[in-house]
Amino acid sequence: xxxxxxxxxxxxxxxxxxxxxxxxxxxxxxxxxxxxxxxxxxxxxxxxxxxxxxxxxxxxxxxxxxxxxxxxxxxxxxxxxxxxxxxxxxxxxxxxxxxxxxxxxxxxxxxxxxxxxxxxxxxxxxxxxxxxxxxxxxxxxxxxxxxxxxxxxxxxxxxxxxxxxxxxxxxxxxxxxxxxxxxxxxxxxxxxxxxxxxxxxxxxxxxxxxxxxxxxxxxxxxxxxxxxxxxxxxxxxxxxxxxxxxxxxxxxxxxxxxxxxxxxxxxxxxxxxxxxxxxxxxxxxxxxxxxxxxxxxxxxxxxxxxxxxxxxxxxxxxxxxxxxxxxxxxxxxxxxxxxxxxxxxxxxxxxxxxxxxxxxxxxxxxxxxxxxxxxxxxxxxxxxxxxxxxxxxxxxxxxxxxxxxxxxxxxxxxxxxxxxxxxxxxxxxxxxxxxxxxxxxxxxx
Amino acid sequence: xxxxxxxxxxxxxxxxxxxxxxxxxxxxxxxxxxxxxxxxxxxxxxxxxxxxxxxxxxxxxxxxxxxxxxxxxxxxxxxxxxxxxxxxxxxxxxxxxxxxxxxxxx
Numbered sequence: 001x002x003x004x005x006x007x008x009x010x011x012x013x014x015x016x017x018x019x020x021x022x023x024x025x026x027x028x029x030x031x032x033x034x035x036x037x038x039x040x041x042x043x044x045x046x047x048x049x050x051x052x053x054x055x056x057x058x059x060x061x062x063x064x065x066x067x068x069x070x071x072x073x074x075x076x077x078x079x080x081x082x083x084x085x086x087x088x089x090x091x092x093x094x095x096x097x098x099x100x101x102x103x104x105x106x107x108x109x110x111x112x113x114x115x116x117x118x119x120x121x122x123x124x125x126x127x128x129x130x131x132x133x134x135x136x137x138x139x140x141x142x143x144x145x146x147x148x149x150x151x152x153x154x155x156x157x158x159x160x161x162x163x164x165x166x167x168x169x170x171x172x173x174x175x176x177x178x179x180x181x182x183x184x185x186x187x188x189x190x191x192x193x194x195x196x197x198x199x200x201x202x203x204x205x206x207x208x209x210x211x212x213x214x215x216x217x218x219x220x221x222x223x224x225x226x227x228x229x230x231x232x233x234x235x236x237x238x239x240x241x242x243x244x245x246x247x248x249x250x251x252x253x254x255x256x257x258x259x260x261x262x263x264x265x266x267x268x269x270x271x272x273x274x275x276x277x278x279x280x281x282x283x284x285x286x287x288x289x290x291x292x293x294x295x296x297x298x299x300x301x302x303x304x305x306x307x308x309x310x311x312x313x314x315x316x317x318x319x320x321x322x323x324x325x326x327x328x329x330x331x332x333x334x335x336x337x338x339x340x341x342x343x344x345x346x347x348x349x350x351x352x353x354x355x356x357x358x359x360x361x362x363x364x365x366x367x368x369x370x371x372x373x374x375x376x377x378x379x380x381x382x383x384x385x386x387x388x389x390x391x392x393x394x395x396x397x398x399x400x401x402x403x404x405x406x407x408x409x410x411x412x413x414x415x416x417x418x419x420x421x422x423x424x425x426x427x428x429x430x431x432x433x434x435x436x437x438x439x440x441x442x443x444x445x
Numbered sequence: 446x447x448x449x450x451x452x453x454x455x456x457x458x459x460x461x462x463x464x465x466x467x468x469x470x471x472x473x474x475x476x477x478x479x480x481x482x483x484x485x486x487x488x489x490x491x492x493x494x495x496x497x498x499x500x501x502x503x504x505x506x507x508x509x510x511x512x513x514x515x516x517x518x519x520x521x522x523x524x525x526x527x528x529x530x531x532x533x534x535x536x537x538x539x540x541x542x543x544x545x546x547x548x549x550x551x
Contacts, residue, residue: 330509332510336498336510336538337498337500337507337509337510339509339510379505379506381504381506381529383528383529404509406500406507406508406509406510407507408507
């Protein structure tokens with residue numbers, strides 16, 4: 001009898017050991033989403049914070065920038081078949097963070113409406129993966145079978161105990177195999193970034209599809225002016241249908257750069273007002289043909305640059321970009337990397353669109369920016385902080401003072417360059433002109 | 446981890462110039478490269494300025510070019526802050542040659 005009790009204790013110990021948590025990869029709940037929005041006369045950054053539990057609150061931060069008029073905006077979270085949840089956010093005259101909380105009651109594709117702008121976002125479901133189930137299920141089955149075997153053994157039927165023992169070995173083998181192989185199983189296509197998000201594929205994200213190439217056709221851009229607003233119509237290059245699958249990349253759906261005939265630059269983030277329709281207000285525009293370029297990323301991968309031009313009726317002259325910085329250039333011949341460093345004096349720059357600085361390059365200009373063959377958008381990166389997977393938001397004003405850019409100008413000639421950074425919630429745009437020599441001019445020196 | 450030796454040969458026209466780049470580390474962060482450049486006869490390359498141009502095509506980001514310090518003929522040393530893990534492209538340029546060396550940092 002003593003011996004039997006000892007065996008029982010031994011087995012119970014083993015069982016408790018199995019009950020220790022098995023480390024398996026859980027479905028990653030998404031991170032914060034930062035989206036720049038040019039909404040009416042305001043330049044906002046909307047931050048949709050990570051959704052911790054469903055049903056539960058969604059914290060939304062609305063960051064205003066300098067020159068943004070005070071007022072009230074309404075945040076509305078809505079999804080098909082779900083009650084919508086609204087919150088009013090009062091935007092003060094002082095630029096900075098303004099918070100609102102809306103509620104979501106289910107995982108799935110949701111839309112956050114900010115007045116007339118709509119931002120689609122995904123509330124992920126926390127679904128255990130099949131291999132996680134196999135690991136946990138295998139160990140639990142092994143434990144139960146062990147108990148059964150034990151009962152047979154204690155009740156004097158050692159031969160019958162062999163059957164559940166064999167089952168236990170098999171169950172443990174399944175669990176160990178699943179746990180060991182789980183890290184090498186390729187991830188499934190994520191709804192929202194590779195697949196169009198639907199209620200079904202968010203609730204069952206481990207269903208495999210037969211699609212291997214997720215890339216999508218190019219996009220046609222047709223701009224038009226509607227009053228003060230520049231309206232962009234995006235259609236699919238293969239079907240002609242509206243393009244409504246833009247991803248947030250570099251913290252915006254569309255990075256729209258508008259260059260006026262006199263070389264004045266605006267970097268706008270049009271808001272989505274309907275499927276395939278985006279709009280941004282051009283404040284105090286200049287008369288003439290403006291060159292525009294839109295950077296977008298479609299679901300399934302790849303960034304596209306769409307260039308076009310639009311005729312704008314406005315004033316004969318406008319206030320030029322007036323940012324001040326000490327711009328040091330080291331220009332090499334065409335095709336070799338040149339460096340342009342803007343020195344802003346103080347270490348108080350804020351990240352704008354996830355980057356320390358942006359440089360827009362248009363050229364070589366002969367008869368205006370509309371016909372310039374090269375159009376580039378160069379970044380100055382914020383070095384990643386180890387252990388901080390989320391990007392710092394605009395409340396961190398501790399970067400700079402030097403903002404370096406490296407770019408290989410592909411053609412010789414005169415380029416228009418604008419460097420943009422954020423300081424005191426205000427976008428500083430520093431214009432510059434760069435002359436790039438050809439390869440022969442240098443070797444002749 | 447023992448430093449990896451990565452070599453490649455550039456050939457343009459009739460010339461073939463081997464470049465041997467040995468990174469001090471294969472981790473992201475501060476790094477330094479040991480460069481050995483020889484001409485097609487195996488003699489150390491003479492005289493010209495050697496510039497290293499790191500870039501990360503996947504991130505769409507290039508770093509400012511760095512001029513390598515000559516330790517002896519054909520032997521150069523250069524430090525670079527490759528702050529991100531991933532696939533880098535290190536372009537070594539000298540005279541009219543440009544040699545692109547892939548470097549994977551973990």
